[in-house]
Amino acid sequence: MLSHRLLLTALACLLGIVSANIDFGARDLSARKCIDYPAYPDLYEASFAEITAGLESGLYTSVDLVKAYLARIDEVNLKGPVLRAVIETSPVALAEAAKLDALRKNGTVLGPLHGIPIIVKDNIDTQPEDGMNTTAGSYALVGTITPGDAAVIKGLKKQGAIILAKANLSQWAFWRSSTLLPSGWTSVGGQCTNPYFPFGNPSGSSGGSAICAAIGLSAAALGSDTGGSVIYPSSYQNLVGIRPTIGLVSRTGVVPISEHHDTVGPIARSVTDAAILLNAIAGPDASDNYTLAQPSPVPDYTAGLKKDALKGVRLGVPRNFNNAGWFTSATSTNTGIDTVFEQAIADLEALGATVVEANVTNINDILNGTNVYYIFSSDFRKDLEEYLATLKYVPSGIKNIDDLIDFDNAHPELEEPLTYESQDLFYQSANTSIDDPRYRQTIAYMSLVGKGGIDAALNDNNVTALIFPSPQSTFSAVAGYPQITVPLGFLPPYTAPVQVQNHTVQTYDPFPGLPFGLTFAGTGYSEATLISYAYAFEQATHHRLEKRAYWEAIPKTQIPDVQ
Ligand SMILES: *[C@@H]1O[C@H](CO)[C@@H](O)[C@H](O)[C@H]1NC(C)=O
Ligand SMILES: *[C@@H]1O[C@H](CO)[C@@H](O)[C@H](O)[C@H]1NC(C)=O
Ligand SMILES: *[C@@H]1O[C@H](CO)[C@@H](O)[C@H](O)[C@H]1NC(C)=O
Ligand SMILES: *[C@@H]1O[C@H](CO)[C@@H](O)[C@H](O)[C@H]1NC(C)=O
Numbered sequence: 353m354l355s356h357r358l359l360l361t362a363l364a365c366l367l368g369i370v371s372a373n374i375d376f377g378a379r380d381l382s383a384r385k386c387i388d389y390p391a392y393p394d395l396y397e398a399s400f401a402e403i404t405a406g407l408e409s410g411l412y413t414s415v416d417l418v419k420a421y422l423a424r425i426d427e428v429n430l431k432g433p434v435l436r437a438v439i440e441t442s443p444v445a446l447a448e449a450a451k452l453d454a455l456r457k458n459g460t461v462l463g464p465l466h467g468i469p470i471i472v473k474d475n476i477d478t479q480p481e482d483g484m485n486t487t488a489g490s491y492a493l494v495g496t497i498t499p500g501d502a503a504v505i506k507g508l509k510k511q512g513a514i515i516l517a518k519a520n521l522s523q524w525a526f527w528r529s530s531t532l533l534p535s536g537w538t539s540v541g542g543q544c545t546n547p548y549f550p551f552g553n554p555s556g557s558s559g560g561s562a563i564c565a566a567i568g569l570s571a572a573a574l575g576s577d578t579g580g581s582v583i584y585p586s587s588y589q590n591l592v593g594i595r596p597t598i599g600l601v602s603r604t605g606v607v608p609i610s611e612h613h614d615t616v617g618p619i620a621r622s623v624t625d626a627a628i629l630l631n632a633i634a635g636p637d638a639s640d641n642y643t644l645a646q647p648s649p650v651p652d653y654t655a656g657l658k659k660d661a662l663k664g665v666r667l668g669v670p671r672n673f674n675n676a677g678w679f680t681s682a683t684s685t686n687t688g689i690d691t692v693f694e695q696a697i698a699d700l701e702a703l704g705a706t707v708v709e710a711n712v713t714n715i716n717d718i719l720n721g722t723n724v725y726y727i728f729s730s731d732f733r734k735d736l737e738e739y740l741a742t743l744k745y746v747p748s749g750i751k752n753i754d755d756l757i758d759f760d761n762a763h764p765e766l767e768e769p770l771t772y773e774s775q776d777l778f779y780q781s782a783n784t785s786i787d788d789p790r791y792r793q794t795i796a797y798m799s800l801v802g803k804g805g806i807d808a809a810l811n812d813n814n815v816t817a818l819i820f821p822s823p824q825s826t827f828s829a830v831a832g833y834p835q836i837t838v839p840l841g842f843l844p845p846y847t848a849p850v851q852v853q854n855h856t857v858q859t860y861d862p863f864p865g866l867p868f869g870l871t872f873a874g875t876g877y878s879e880a881t882l883i884s885y886a887y888a889f890e891q892a893t894h895h896r897l898e899k900r901a902y903w904e905a906i907p908k909t910q911i912p913d914v915q
């Protein structure tokens with residue numbers, strides 16, 4: 353049994369309260385240290401600003417930071433709780449950190465991300481010089497040579513960020529089988545799991561990125577979102593996530609599903625950090641012509657970070673979403689989400705907002721899976737082929753969806769292990785053609801239904817954003833419209849863990865203490881507004897700080913341990 357004192361220390365660590373000079377006694381708890389390092393940020397929670405303060409004062413360097421984060425990854429990725437959040441770490445991150453340290457010493461600071469380690473989803477291209485694969489979690493892409501950094505990576509590096517690692521995900525961003533394969537599983541990285549419950553579903557598809565941000569394996573992360581892949585894992589991991597408007601962020605160099613719906617978004621512990629990341633990745637890119645139609649100039653997404661941003665604002669609650677199952681995975685349990693959400697409404701009102709009902713009356717048409725999946729299927733066939741053609745070398749030799757299906761079937765030991773055989777969505781994609789008149793018709797219809805439905809709910813009720821418990825992201829994704837989710841609450845401890853499907857590695861969803869968020873959804877290019885609302889709510893409530901990951905999933909290494 354742990355001594356009283358150790359128990360107190362453990363509790364203090366869990367709560368993020370650090371206490372001095374702990375004697376761990378004879379027990380071997382070297383891997384469980386939690387020592388007071390005054391002035392050093394706790395990497396579990398540290399913000400960009402806190403990390404930067406220590407870099408500026410010379411308390412530590414970016415090299416120290418990279419060493420500390422790598423040690424934290426090592427503690428939990430394949431050891432301890434085996435979270436499998438990271439597929440590959442960067443062999444050049446330390447050298448990059450040293451370069452950025454030298455620049456800082458010389459008085460050059462590239463931007464607010466200078467010398468800060470960020471982890472990105474493994475479907476985002478990194479240049480060959482960085483020595484990492486871009487696999488989307490599939491052996492069909494292991495060893496490919498990309499043409500260079502994805503546009504979003506260039507954006508991060510321009511601000512001085514260090515790309516620390518590539519994060520695990522749901523394979524092919526959950527476009528292989530979303531009903532028969534579990535979220536967070538890839539053949540290359542295995543099953544990643546939620547740090548809030550052993551073998552909890554991380555949700556996806558950007559699950560690895562969210563795990564990394566949730567427990568401080570990096571300062572923050574990037575995910576990609578087609579039908580909810582940033583909002584879901586951000587919500588499930590007690591984080592802030594932004595799904596930007598289609599056309600705001602370039603998809604150049606991102607393994608695609610659908611050009612009509614794919615986007616890349618920030619996953620961070622605070623609204624401020626998410627806004628800083630969005631600043632780094634937003635903007636036009638000639639190689640992705642969807643981004644050429646965006647309003648100019650690109651806003652500074654940190655400009656509206658004001659605690660009184662909700663004063664005089666009208667917000668709408670689409671109550672009829674209850675019929676569409678706004679928290680589908682937990683509907684069978686007595687979740688208490690409704691009560692927490694009603695409290696959030698009261699909090700928003702106390703901050704000066706007026707909250708009214710604003711039903712999205714055609715929600716069932718928006719969420720009609722037949723149409724959405726048809727667009728995803730058709731686009732995937734075309735967009736995958738175009739992506740593969742950009743690569744300088746593909747060892748598997750795949751050129752299109754048919755080759756990919758054949759590769760998987762020819763390598764069942766790699767791609768189709770027991771209980772992970774399905775590739776039904778690939779087969780669905782293989783049967784589509786963008787020359788089918790139904791393709792253009794469905795895109796036009798869904799754009800009208802999606803944008804029209806959300807804009808009507810906003811305009812008819814004179815509200816600037818819709819609010820509801822996260823995750824319920826698909827309806828915004830269908831419209832190509834933005835969402836931001838911010839931590840709100842946790843399922844009660846008595847929630848019964850429910851097994852997800854039947855797989856070799858079992859995951860659970862829901863589970864006790866599963867985090868959930870509050871979403872703000874708006875019209876196209878309303879990110880700056882949504883971010884300001886989320887900030888005001890976050891600053892008034894700080895729900896993220898109410899609960900930490902389970903003990904084993906909290907990495908113990910801090911910066912002084914590597915200095
Ligand atoms: C530092 O700045 C000086 C003067 O601008 C330059 O000559 C030198 O190469 C710089 N050193 C590094 C490491 O960037
Ligand atoms: C890519 O993955 C393979 C297999 O895991 C590994 O051998 C290789 O070092 C990785 N990196 C690169 C740049 O190919
Ligand atoms: C982008 O370019 C393609 C090919 O030139 C064209 O078909 C498409 O309409 C353009 N899309 C936008 C949004 O400009
Ligand atoms: C909105 O939806 C809720 C829940 O379905 C329903 O009770 C309410 O009457 C609807 N409001 C309007 C104006 O239709």
Ligand SMILES: *[C@@H]1O[C@H](CO)[C@@H](O)[C@H](O)[C@H]1NC(C)=O
Binds near residue numbers: 717
């Ligand atoms: C979904 O859309 C398809 C194709 O437009 C249509 O045939 C089907 O009836 C719709 N389903 C529902 C439940 O509305």
Ligand SMILES: *[C@@H]1O[C@H](CO)[C@@H](O)[C@H](O)[C@H]1NC(C)=O
Binds near residue numbers: 780
């Ligand atoms: C088309 O779909 C059918 C039924 O799912 C499947 O048997 C067939 O293999 C698919 N075609 C291709 C080219 O994959």
Ligand SMILES: *[C@@H]1O[C@H](CO)[C@@H](O)[C@H](O)[C@H]1NC(C)=O
Binds near residue numbers: 665814
């Ligand atoms: C809409 O709401 C704003 C306050 O956010 C108010 O000033 C304005 O008068 C309202 N417009 C209508 C048409 O009700």
Ligand SMILES: *[C@@H]1O[C@H](CO)[C@@H](O)[C@H](O)[C@H]1NC(C)=O
Binds near residue numbers: 771854
């Ligand atoms: C789970 O899958 C395994 C392997 O396919 C199978 O042997 C077992 O019967 C399944 N169990 C349930 C409860 O479906």
Ligand SMILES: CC(=O)N[C@H]1CO[C@H](CO)[C@@H](O)[C@@H]1O
Binds near residue numbers: 439
């Ligand atoms: C960085 C890291 O730990 N990567 C691991 C991810 O998971 C695969 C599969 O277990 C390992 O082979 C990698 O080493």
